[in-house]
Amino acid sequence: MQFYRAELVSDLNIPVDTTVKLESLRESVVPPCLMLMPFIEVPDEIVVEGQEALDEDGVHGCVYSLRAAAAYDGEVVVGFRDMQTEKITHQKVIHITASSRKGWGERWSTSGSPG
């Protein structure tokens, strides 16, 4: 399964009916960023199938499993909210393309994962 780090990518290409892992942004656990909750905003065509916490101490973050349920060309947003103030503290917009074109997945997968 392809693995991407949100802080390193600005474009994601996912063949329809394929699942990829996307690591959220990462923030060090130091004041004032002590109680942050990662979030992701996706359109209906992209399904968040799971969310796993990072094993590591020292950083906030998680890994999402994303599946493209239908063709789509647009954006997803990842970031953090402060759990006490509910305010967004960090965010990044990632362009996402979900395509059902035959052969697209093979071409895409050989382009390598930044992670």
Place this chain on the structure above:
Amino acid sequence: MNRKAAEPIDALVSQLADYYAQGTLASDEAAADLPPVVDHRASQSPVKNQGTRGTCVAHAAMGLIEAFPHIPGDLSEQYTHYKFNEFLHWPHNLNQGLMTTKAAPYLARADGRISLEAEWPYIPVQATIDQMVEMGTYGPPPAARNNQIYGISSYKIITDQGLTGESIKNTRYLESLLHLGYSIVIGTWVSWDDKDNDGVLDPVLDPNGNPIGRGGHAMLVVGYNRPEEYLMIKNSWAPSWGHDGYAYFHYDLVRSCFKYGFVADQVVPGDGEPVRTCWCKRLLDSIRQFFGCGGPGT
């Protein structure tokens, strides 16, 4: 429990098994002969500042080693974190943190030895490191590479076994270890209201009693105050944070948020061993490690 030549820890602490076997919520009548307060802060190295990087595990682990009287009080967290990334086959500049309990076996490896801070000073800003990597100038200076000396030779991992027995959530077990002179590196969920950091910190929990904060952080437990029900914990967020850089964690925070930890029974070099290793010993250690024969930490 995972152990590595740590029988002395078990032999010692088992003398207090009657005390900690009852668990953290037992009444105080069975307080054995443990003093009400144990405070090892006077024997700690100065509180440091990890800056904006996720290097709490390196800081907590170095704090543990530096607390041994014969070890210098300023080891290189910079080199420690660099080695953690190397052992995980991660890019050297990745700001990814580390599962706290992995630090013990890493620092027990023959190639896991650390130099003095002066030989590779800490870089508090991640962007500086990223820039150095881009320029191809990031890595341990020769002085640090030639003086990889300090590490752990014997440790015990403490897992979450609930509120009784040898568990990281059992304050009676932690008190027993502290009473015997150990300091404890812990990994905890950060789920407290930090504006209260100059008091005793309570947990912030959801209606089911689980921590709301899901960021992990490593620190060093160095004392307890049983009448007031808190642990004294050395942090790495500068001396201006908390009680001169230390946190007071209420036992409820320990019971709900501690994940795991470890203690070290022996460090490298041992007390009385020569501090400097000669080039031939380092070469011998490398050859042993290459052929899988084990070094001093295996």
